[in-house]
Amino acid sequence: MRHIAKSFGDNAILKDINMDLHKGENLVILGKSGTGKSVTIKLIVNLLEYDKGELKVFGDEVKDLSEQELKKLRTRVGFLFQSAALYDSMTVRENLEFPLKRILKIKDEKELEDRIKEVLDSVGLPDAIDKMPSELSGGMRKRIGLARTIILKPEIMLYDEPTTGLDPITSKEISELIMSMQEKFKISSIIITHDIACAKITANRMMVMDKGEFVAEGTFEELENSSDDFIKSFFKL
């Protein structure tokens, strides 16, 4: 992203966003509520359009992509948003079949079954296959939500507050799952979080956003030891 700006009416949310995501890294974005972190990652998959600047994903300017190219982009860039809900009336298996059939147009029953089993193993829930979402805990639902995205084998993952609303132990499990996605599938990720324990586990690099701009960048340790009071405030428990 280079000099990205985005307003909603008179409300300038992003002013000058500059960001690179390196291959294979986990980049954690910190920032107070309402500073534009979610807006930033929504631009990447064109769920929102930027007003100014350049935004290239896999070398292509997102604004110039056709509908067809955008669909392709959204299979290569997976996202797990806070609101990512499972279909309540479908079993876990049906929830996972859905993207395979609809997006990848896979019809072969054996291939569907194999991909579903593989992904459920990856998120540690092989026995959930025939359960309904209502039978799962919040942490399990998050894992299935992640499975539904990972099943498309994305190269980049965007996580918007993946541990919000979960207890500390389940949060740690989700953070570790993010690490295993990086190690197992070599996924590059952007992780928005307020959960400093999640940042500590997952971050290779961190950026701090304030009022529509990035104001600091470094490793967890570098930012934790910053002499700036604003930066330090994120690390106080």
Ligand SMILES: Nc1ncnc2c1ncn2[C@@H]1O[C@H](COP(=O)(O)OP(=O)(O)OP(=O)(O)O)[C@@H](O)[C@H]1O
């Ligand atoms: N579609 C939209 N239309 C109008 N305003 C929007 C829209 N999306 C976001 N905003 C505004 O943009 C601002 C930034 O929102 P955003 O969700 O990016 O914040 P955030 O930094 O992710 O905060 P949080 O940590 O609370 O999720 C908010 O004031 C929000 O109201």
